[in-house]
Amino acid sequence: MLIDELLKPLLVPNDKKIVLIVADGLGGLPLETGGKTELETAVTPNMDALAARSCLGQTVPVSLGITPGSGPAHLALFGYDPIKYQIGRGVLEALGIGLEMTPKDVAARANFATVNSDGIITDRRAGRIPTEKNMELCAKLQAAIKKIDQAEVIIRHGKEHRFVVLFRGNNLCGELADTDPQHEGLKPYRSRYMRSEGQPTALMVDKFVAMANEVLKNEHPANTILLRGFAKHPDIPSMYDRFGIKTAAIAAYPMYKGLAKLVGMAELETGPATEEEFRTLDRNYDKFDFFYIHIKKTDSYGEDGNFEAKVKVIEELDAALPLVTKLNPDVLVITGDHSTPARLKGHSWHPNPFLLCSPYVRSEGFTAFSEQNCARGGLGCFPSASAMPLMLANALKLDKFGA
């Protein structure tokens, strides 16, 4: 991304503080055409007062019309081109499940599945076995398989039929095709490498599958495993390297801790409630330049289609906000990573409401933080990846470009 080369020589260290509050899936939709969104419905006196002394706008995480997953949406907000830095599925699953990854690791998302006596897949999800059974089987696999060739094998259960396998060793290659054929009535594929240097890793994966089949042979319905989304930890420069700031993440859910760790943020221990997260900010305020605070429940209730509960989470955020504003951060941003309208019960393509408060904003005359006001805000509709340069500028951490 050109912006990298452009920013680096301009970085100015100072002791100003940036607080980025990401209410996951904040942006919404009215339940009926012409109605109010979740954010517009919520009673938010603190954010409204903040809007009056902020600049507003809308962010587009990837490109207009594109609905992003949490990975690309967060990376963009952290200042990374989400198309350039795509994170493999296996890595996101590993992060989501709370596994730490090193540069030596190849991660794969795994399913327990059912094959018949001819080796044909009859159920790609082994009847969605209960999580307890999954835990038991993963423990059994891990007890039997600790190392293959020179690589360590780390197995961690997820929910129902899902688990993650990490292979940790020298010279492993992440560019392998799925063993999961994605359809029942077929045999699982052998592991196939996409470049010649992947051959030893593919052979190791085949050995792993054979060993797992041996362990599972008397189980039913989970008598085999299917692997997909092989990926190594991507080579991402840290936010410190790119922006010269010491960064910390206040997030309670593994996936977001993992994403923050990907870009080199320190992880701060915190309780999951918004108020607890804001108290965590208070306790650590002197130690970092930049704080990312993640609020999960806006997204969770959006995914559930629970408009009222999402409204309530936004109101809780608003009620707790004085814990942040009393610290008087030099730059305070409140936004979402992507929209999750309760109406759609899932992520959406709609741009995100974005509020930036600093001493250096023009008056926009708004008296509420809402999608409608953000749509008319002075920042316009801009790529999420530009939020970081904007925050740095407002913290006076960027020098002039050119003479």
Next chain:
Amino acid sequence: MLIDELLKPLLVPNDKKIVLIVADGLGGLPLETGGKTELETAVTPNMDALAARSCLGQTVPVSLGITPGSGPAHLALFGYDPIKYQIGRGVLEALGIGLEMTPKDVAARANFATVNSDGIITDRRAGRIPTEKNMELCAKLQAAIKKIDQAEVIIRHGKEHRFVVLFRGNNLCGELADTDPQHEGLKPYRSRYMRSEGQPTALMVDKFVAMANEVLKNEHPANTILLRGFAKHPDIPSMYDRFGIKTAAIAAYPMYKGLAKLVGMAELETGPATEEEFRTLDRNYDKFDFFYIHIKKTDSYGEDGNFEAKVKVIEELDAALPLVTKLNPDVLVITGDHSTPARLKGHSWHPNPFLLCSPYVRSEGFTAFSEQNCARGGLGCFPSASAMPLMLANALKLDKFGA
């Protein structure tokens, strides 16, 4: 364009319908500073009601400040990068004149011109001979020249001194320089190839010019021809290939039918009046996923500088609109390809008013479809080429990007 690679794996087939109404040259300018544009002057109760439940914005076809021709402006709206996919002048002229092109064809735009006894061009346009004379001369040329070497020659008259030549044969090359030196007082150039494989085509073109000169030697003032804009039909992937949708064009003018055919749209037989076009939509509504409806007269009257007549065409569009809205399309867009302000009597660089109605839009609080409201709309000012991903998203035809 990277967006292609990004979209392809996200495409989700469903039976939702998208209707794109392009009022050619819709965007305008006030006749006096501070006044109203054509769209703002027109009385448009149906579009205004639609605006209240739509999201608004402005599209930029190529880049801010760039006035596009119909080719790039339309291709952008169809989701194609108009800088990557440039259509040769000869091809646009051929399409504009209603000629069908095959992948074997090289098209050239031709002028009748006048040379003196020394072969020096004295008039590049042969005194703008009347179209009737042009038709007579084209018939004479076509009667005398049907084939050169192995290539078929197809000649079709345009207006005044303009005509089109198609050379249809195996292994022809479109990369030839103009024979038209663009200045009087010079001799026409011989045909020159830009890559070595163009040599046979260049020799064929020279033979064609010699044969034409022989046919025209006793004519005056049209005693020679000048050729420019040699081009083959470009290799453009179809909208079906790129977006997975079955597309149809409802357009009465050859150029727009031709542009639609370029991207693989089916052509629906229609009368030229807006109301007739909307009835054509109704008759064919079950057969396609995406309909492009082209309204020509907004542009024609803009080009004529006829503000009032352009206003009237917009009002006719509005009056006929219930024929479309009664079908309740899942996504309805009304926009222009480029602006054609009567004030400027030609295409302009101004962004286009853009209205998108779907069940999944936020409330923007507007009660009229106007340039002024579009400039404040929630979609912001965005590239025309992003309109397709936006339409697909609103038709729920795009899956999530990244996990």
